[in-house]
Amino acid sequence: MSRLRLFALLGCVSVFSALVIPAEAQVLRQRLIERIKAKSAATPPPDAGKLVPGGTQRSASYGASPDQTMEIYLPPHPDHAPIIVMVHGGGWRIGDKNMSGVVENKVKHWLPKGYVFVSIDYRMLPEAGVEVQARDVASGVAYVQKHVSEWGGDGGKLILMGHSAGEHLVALLSADPSRVRAAGGHDWSGTVVLDSAAYDVASVMNRKHPQLYDDAFGTDPAYWASLSPAQHIAPDAVPMMLVCALKRPDDSCGQSRDFAARLKAAGHAAQVVPENLKHGEVNSELGLPGEYTDKVDGFMSAHLGR
Known part of the structure; x- marks a missing residue:
């Protein structure tokens, strides 16, 4: 299976x-x-050379745990290349940086455009709660910013990206970048968030919801609030594109619009991109030729100054 x-x-x-x-x-x-x-x-990582002629890759660790690792996909001859840092989903419990839906179409699309693509792992439930996961991702971002010049990249031109639970984590860091700064990192150019239904955790927990939310967030309303991107919009929040799937039952687009409205009210750039896709397709189809990928390209180019 x-x-x-x-x-x-x-x-x-x-x-x-x-x-x-x-x-x-x-x-x-x-x-x-x-x-x-x-x-x-x-699951081994995809072979960059087979996905993109001349592409190469390397692995790195940003912490002591075997789960604190990343796979780095490099274009031919990178020189001050912009960076995409991708955070996989999986209900805060499962998933992997090497999954084909996380990596393949994105590498095929962005390496030929001169991007470095980084896919990171992080500790997950039950060993690590969601706050620890957010700190892991923050540490991964800080590591990339510190070391990317060694790979031919430009640490000042970084796009953070995440899907599902990974999207929740990157939205949390982007609404309030203090966790990244605490890990030794600095500001980045923008964030592409791929279909979350957990911008306001309390609103999820106070209605009928799948078991995975109980596993992740427990029963403490204070903990819910601490992990709600919508409740922690800082003055230095990062510009965000909020992609949402129209083919899912829990109205992630409504939540995306509410979160975007809060960001805009606080003076930050935010746009909602509804796509006629299923939750998983929002991730796996990004990078394929078409209007969806073009919209993401446009957002990234605008905020990278390309």
């Missing part, structure tokens, strides 16, 4: 676990989580 089918089955079980036979469903859910984790851990 492919990882894509495992992810889909896990989503079905997560909904089912709240309905008929929760004890049995929870056991099945945990088995699926462990199976996905095992498959992800065994």
Whole structure:
């Protein structure tokens, strides 16, 4: 069974676990989580040279944990290249920097344009709570900014990008960049956030929601608030493009519009891009030729000064 089918089955079980036979469903859910984790851990990174002629790659660690790692994809002859730092999703519990939907179409599209593409891993549940995950991503960003000149990149031209749970983490850092500064990093050019439904965690937790949110955020409203991007918009928030999927039942576009309105009210640049795609497609189809990728290119170029 492919990882894509495992992810889909896990989503079905997560909904089912709240309905008929929760004890049995929870056991099945945990088995699926462990199976996905095992498959992800065994996944090698895509070969940059096969994706893009002349492309190369390297691995790096930004912390002591084996999960604090990144894969760096380099264009031929990079020279002061702009950087994309990608943060994978997976419900704050599963997922991997090497998944094809996270990497392949993006590398194929942006390496020929001269970008360096970095995909990072971070510690996840149950070993690391969401606040620790956010700090890991902040440390990864700071590491890239510090070392990217060694790879032919320009640390002053960085776009942060994330999908799903990874999108929540990058939105949190972008609304309030203090975690990145605390890790030794500095400002970046902009952030592309790919389909989140957790800009305001309390609004999610106070209505019917999948089990994965309980796993991630628990029962403490103060913790919910501390991890809500919409509740922590700082004066130095980063410009954001909020991509949302129209083919999902929980109105992520409505949440994106609400978050964008709060950002704009605070004087920050924000735009919402609804796409007629499913949640996973917002990630996997980015980089394919078409209007969606063109919109993201336009945002990035505008904020990178290209």
